Amino acid sequence: ESHIQYERVGADVTMKCGSMDWDAAVTWTANGTDIDESHLNGSYLILKKVDLTQSGQYSCYEGSSWHLKYQTFLRVGTPPKEPLLMCRSNNYPKGFYCSWHLPTPTYIPNSFNISVIHGTKEMICEKDVFPKNRCHIRYLQLFSTVKYKVTLTVTNALGKNSTTLTFDEFTIVKPDPPENVVAKPVPNNPRRLEVSWQNPSSWPDPESFPLKFFLRYRPLILDQWQHVELSDGTSHTITDAYAGKEYIIQVAAKDNDIGTWSDWSVAVHATPWTEEPKHLTTEAQVAETTSASTSSFMPPPTTKICDKGAAVGSGAVAVCWTAGLVLAAYGVLFI
Amino acid sequence: MAAADSPSAALRHRDLCSRGIRLAGKMRLDVINLLDTYVERQGLDASASVAAVEGVPVAAVERWDEQTGTQRLLENLVAYRAFRALLAQMLEEQREQLGEADTTLGRALAAVLLQVSAFTYHLEELLRLESRGPPGEEGAEPPPPPPVSLFERKLRGLRVLRELAQWALRSTRDLRQLAKASPGSGSVPSPPNSP
Numbered sequence: 324e325s326h327i328q329y330e331r332v333g334a335d336v337t338m339k340c341g342s343m344d345w346d347a348a349v350t351w352t353a354n355g356t357d358i359d360e361s362h363l364n365g366s367y368l369i370l371k372k373v374d375l376t377q378s379g380q381y382s383c384y385e386g387s388s389w390h391l392k393y394q395t396f397l398r399v400g401t402p403p404k405e406p407l408l409m410c411r412s413n414n415y416p417k418g419f420y421c422s423w424h425l426p427t428p429t430y431i432p433n434s435f436n437i438s439v440i441h442g443t444k445e446m447i448c449e450k451d452v453f454p455k456n457r458c459h460i461r462y463l464q465l466f467s468t469v470k471y472k473v474t475l476t477v478t479n480a481l482g483k484n485s486t487t488l489t490f491d492e493f494t495i496v497k498p499d500p501p502e503n504v505v506a507k508p509v510p511n512n513p514r515r516l517e518v519s520w521q522n523p524s525s526w527p528d529p530e531s532f533p534l535k536f537f538l539r540y541r542p543l544i545l546d547q548w549q550h551v552e553l554s555d556g557t558s559h560t561i562t563d564a565y566a567g568k569e570y571i572i573q574v575a576a577k578d579n580d581i582g583t584w585s586d587w588s589v590a591v592h593a594t595p596w597t598e599e600p601k602h603l604t605t606e607a608q609v610a611e612t613t614s615a616s617t618s619s620f621m622p623p624p625t626t627k628i629c630d631k632g633a634a635v636g637s638g639a640v641a642v643c644w645t646a647g648l649v650l651a652a653y654g655v656l657f658i
Numbered sequence: 659m660a661a662a663d664s665p666s667a668a669l670r671h672r673d674l675c676s677r678g679i680r681l682a683g684k685m686r687l688d689v690i691n692l693l694d695t696y697v698e699r700q701g702l703d704a705s706a707s708v709a710a711v712e713g714v715p716v717a718a719v720e721r722w723d724e725q726t727g728t729q730r731l732l733e734n735l736v737a738y739r740a741f742r743a744l745l746a747q748m749l750e751e752q753r754e755q756l757g758e759a760d761t762t763l764g765r766a767l768a769a770v771l772l773q774v775s776a777f778t779y780h781l782e783e784l785l786r787l788e789s790r791g792p793p794g795e796e797g798a799e800p801p802p803p804p805p806v807s808l809f810e811r812k813l814r815g816l817r818v819l820r821e822l823a824q825w826a827l828r829s830t831r832d833l834r835q836l837a838k839a840s841p842g843s844g845s846v847p848s849p850p851n852s853p
Contacts, residue, residue: 416722466828467718468820470707493827531834580683580827 348386400431402482496582
């Protein structure tokens with residue numbers, strides 16, 4: 324007959340060999356390996372201050388016949404600490420969900436029980452198949468001033484613990500981040516970026532429960548974000564982008580009236596439109612292509628980037644410089 | 659009066675809904691600020707639970723999404739008429755209790771009362787547009803007499819303001835639902851463009 328035995332880390336454990344007398348000759352094994360007699364007190368197995376590595380199958384055999392007399396599975400673990408509980412409505416006004424976890428593992432099986440009370444009414448929190456540590460509730464009422472009280476109790480063989488959250492219907496509303504954020508350059512506009520996004524698909528009725536949005540953007544080379552709050556619409560044109568600089572852009576959402584901001588969306592990158600690069604020409608080449616000059620003076624081999632509006636590569640700022648200054652400018656741009 | 663489904667009625671409907679949404683939004687913000695002031699001046703605990711009080715309209719509603727436009731308007735109207743009377747009572751109590759000592763609270767109460775009155779009128783206009791006309795107030799019950807003890811009056815005031823804040827939020831949502839539907843369609847809500 325096999326048993327499971329749960330013991331706390333650090334406890335002293337005594338195992339009896341079934342119904343065998345104290346003075347019976349026995350052999351104990353742990354996971355198939357003989358245990359030294361120094362751990363025995365008669366036929367009892369004594370384990371002092373057990374630790375996690377001592378979890379396993381313990382078997383007791385009668386001395387001469389090697390008949391199995393007792394077997395147990397020792398599980399060393401800890402009682403649960405106070406669980407961490409969170410409740411949130413990302414699909415208002417349909418309902419909300421609560422999820423939980425333990426701050427530290429117990430190393431033995433735990434069971435969780437959740438109760439949700441609204442006023443005097445107990446509500447059913449339906450457990451999700453996945454993830455296992457989550458359940459959801461449908462709102463039966465809206466616009467209530469009565470708070471919800473959610474109590475989570477975690478129990479294992481070594482003890483129990485619980486935590487309680489109390490909140491108003493509207494304080495836990497937090498949408499998921501906006502989806503499908505797209506940022507594109509605007510043709511012929513070196514300082515603009517067009518950003519568009521969609522409402523999170525989990526938000527059930529954006530027409531009746533509109534979301535507002537917060538957009539943040541910065542060039543990759545700077546740490547400071549620019550912020551724009553938008554009360555309607557799912558697009559925005561940035562008009563003050565630095566020409567030619569790659570930008571990182573994110574969007575967050577919030578119900579227009581209640582709750583808190585979502586997490587930031589996945590970041591997207593975009594660079595404003597720049598004009599097509601023209602060929603580099605040197606003064607010497609220009610001189611060769613023109614009609615022969617009577618001057619014998621040869622100008623130094625400098626390179627001019629051509630006229631206003633031109634650029635070399637998509638990352639450069641369009642300017643006119645001599646070679647030395649151009650090199651310095653590139654050095655600054657690509658730090 | 660224009661027919662409920664005429665273009666001018668539709669425009670008026672849309673205009674009243676959007677203005678109503680802005681009114682309700684502003685009112686809610688002012689009520690929330692008033693709540694903070696009230697709790698502080700009356701020496702109350704902001705997190706205190708206050709049981710339902712007779713005569714204070716409760717904003718909580720089941721099956722909110724199944725309500726018709728007319729139901730929404732009527733329930734809102736009944737509620738705001740009650741709040742108008744309750745706030746007037748609170749203002750009078752506050753003047754008796756504190757005299758001119760606390761004009762901040764008095765002014766804030768008076769400002770919210772004005773907004774509630776304006777919103778009540780707005781709702782009546784919307785009901786007229788629905789071709790229903792607002793119900794008269796003659797048959798309406800007066801607010802119950804205020805509690806005798808000062809502490810109970812304070813708690814009732816807290817309840818009034820909390821429910822009013824929730825009503826203002828509900829009204830915003832109700833008017834958005836109304837804005838989706840055409841005027842005069844007092845039947846059970848149906849998807850747009852359905853008969």
